[in-house]
Amino acid sequence: xxxxxxxxxxxxxxxxxxxxxxxxxxxxxxxxxxxxxxxxxxxxxxxxxxxxxxxxxxxxxxxxxxxxxxxxxxxxxxxxxxxxxxxxxxxxxxxxxxxxxxxxxxxxxxxxxxxxxxxxxxxxxxxxxxxxxxxxxxxxxxxxxxxxxxxxxxxxxxxxxxxxxxxxxxxxxxxxxxxxxxxxxxxxxxxxxxxxxxxxxxxxxxxxxxxxxxxxxxxxxxxxxxxxxxxxxxxxxxxxxxxxxxxxxxxxxxxxxxxxxxxxxxxxxxxxxxxxxxxxxxxxxxxxxxxxxxxxxxxxxxxxxxxxxxxxxxxxxxxxxxxxxxxxxxxxxxxxxxxxxxxxxxxxxxxxxxxxxxxxxxxxxxxxxxxxxxxxxxxxxxxxxxxxxxxxxxxxxxxxxxxxxxxxxxxxxxxxxxxxxxxxxxxxxxxxxxxxxxxxxxxxxxxxxxxx
Numbered sequence: 419x420x421x422x423x424x425x426x427x428x429x430x431x432x433x434x435x436x437x438x439x440x441x442x443x444x445x446x447x448x449x450x451x452x453x454x455x456x457x458x459x460x461x462x463x464x465x466x467x468x469x470x471x472x473x474x475x476x477x478x479x480x481x482x483x484x485x486x487x488x489x490x491x492x493x494x495x496x497x498x499x500x501x502x503x504x505x506x507x508x509x510x511x512x513x514x515x516x517x518x519x520x521x522x523x524x525x526x527x528x529x530x531x532x533x534x535x536x537x538x539x540x541x542x543x544x545x546x547x548x549x550x551x552x553x554x555x556x557x558x559x560x561x562x563x564x565x566x567x568x569x570x571x572x573x574x575x576x577x578x579x580x581x582x583x584x585x586x587x588x589x590x591x592x593x594x595x596x597x598x599x600x601x602x603x604x605x606x607x608x609x610x611x612x613x614x615x616x617x618x619x620x621x622x623x624x625x626x627x628x629x630x631x632x633x634x635x636x637x638x639x640x641x642x643x644x645x646x647x648x649x650x651x652x653x654x655x656x657x658x659x660x661x662x663x664x665x666x667x668x669x670x671x672x673x674x675x676x677x678x679x680x681x682x683x684x685x686x687x688x689x690x691x692x693x694x695x696x697x698x699x700x701x702x703x704x705x706x707x708x709x710x711x712x713x714x715x716x717x718x719x720x721x722x723x724x725x726x727x728x729x730x731x732x733x734x735x736x737x738x739x740x741x742x743x744x745x746x747x748x749x750x751x752x753x754x755x756x757x758x759x760x761x762x763x764x765x766x767x768x769x770x771x772x773x774x775x776x777x778x779x780x781x782x783x784x785x786x787x788x789x790x791x792x793x794x795x796x797x798x799x800x801x802x803x804x805x806x807x808x809x810x811x812x813x814x815x816x817x818x819x820x821x822x823x824x825x826x827x828x829x830x831x832x833x834x835x836x837x838x839x840x841x842x843x844x845x846x847x848x849x850x851x852x853x854x855x856x857x858x859x860x861x862x863x864x865x866x867x868x869x870x
Contacts, residue, residue, distance in 0.1 A: 448472035459494035559787035581636035585797025653857025678758030702819025
């Protein structure tokens with residue numbers, strides 16, 4: 419195995435989930451002694467500094483985001499704009515190509531990790547640099563979603579050659595939403611979003627994932643055949659436990675309740691529910707009679723979570739329920755002994771954090787890869803229960819929320835027992851001594867092979 423220390427540039431899509439995922443793998447590679455140049459929007463640097471565990475080896479390189487008409491001034495990441503404007507932000511990212519080329523010429527890295535900048539493989543090759551498409555979503559999601567279908571209903575079925583044992587399918591409503599995103603024409607070009615991601619996969623030198631063969635082996639084989647590219651696995655890439663403890667406010671609140679009795683709900687940094695679904699979810703929590711902490715963005719059309727709460731809700735739940743509109747320390751909350759259930763939107767990062775903790779998962783995916791992750795966790799691996807929703811309209815009810823929570827938390831439920839046993843098995847696997855190191859060693863080795 420080569421001990422050569424590599425120089426690696428990172429250029430993730432301008433979304434916090436992508437930036438932090440790239441920083442987690444940067445930390446693992448820096449631990450091996452590799453030098454990392456992390457290119458990111460200027461103002462975003464301050465939000466990520468605390469997660470840089472190797473500032474001697476990971477250098478942040480701020481880049482100015484070019485202005486695009488109709489994109490609000492000062493926009494740098496997806497958290498600054500609503501979803502329909504993401505295409506404008508991708509256009510702004512595309513316009514950074516000359517600046518990125520100048521940086522790569524100056525830095526002369528061996529490799530560049532990227533995701534949404536589909537032009538990176540050709541640029542990197544012209545400079546003698548190897549490119550790695552490092553996906554922030556699961557291999558199963560890339561395998562199922564990255565394809566062009568003649569009609570939306572095509573997405574209710576898996577693509578040809580998909581693993582026959584897979585439980586992954588989409589409802590009609592979900593298939594339409596995936597089709598709409600895939601076929602969205604990119605601002606300032608004739609290219610569709612799905613063409614961008616397929617181009618990146620077909621032209622890179624390798625694809626990289628935060629995943630394990632034991633969990634998604636069949637999907638990895640499918641991807642290698644489909645894109646004819648080596649697939650490199652980094653293992654679980656679990657973020658280091660935070661050095662700061664849980665805020666005293668949450669410690670005091672959680673400590674009131676008995677072990678495994680609290681419902682914790684969070685839908686990531688971007689998901690916003692419609693007002694009526696926001697209310698329905700909270701009324702579901704109320705109906706469980708269990709304590710709950712819901713960290714949710716205000717619903718669409720509301721400035722604050724407080725103004726959107728159901729009538730009389732605060733009074734009825736004041737001793738056992740909190741709805742928090744700001745950021746919370748998810749990793750630490752999930753590991754608190756009082757938390758027994760995690761109602762999640764099924765982002766890949768949240769799923770990883772849930773699997774290594776003891777709380778059970780209730781799956782409530784919203785869009786895109788989250789839908790695939792929910793089927794992977796609820797169907798293939800049987801480590802969570804998904805909330806029922808309408809096949810055609812995608813709507814859920816408060817009763818559906820209660821049913822799923824009761825199933826995973828009820829000691830007597832047969833489904834709950836199966837879910838808890840499977841979750842325990844995968845938790846032990848992911849926390850197994852040496853597992854992460856062996857995956858990172860192999861990932862490191864394969865990066866060296868790319869350069870041979």
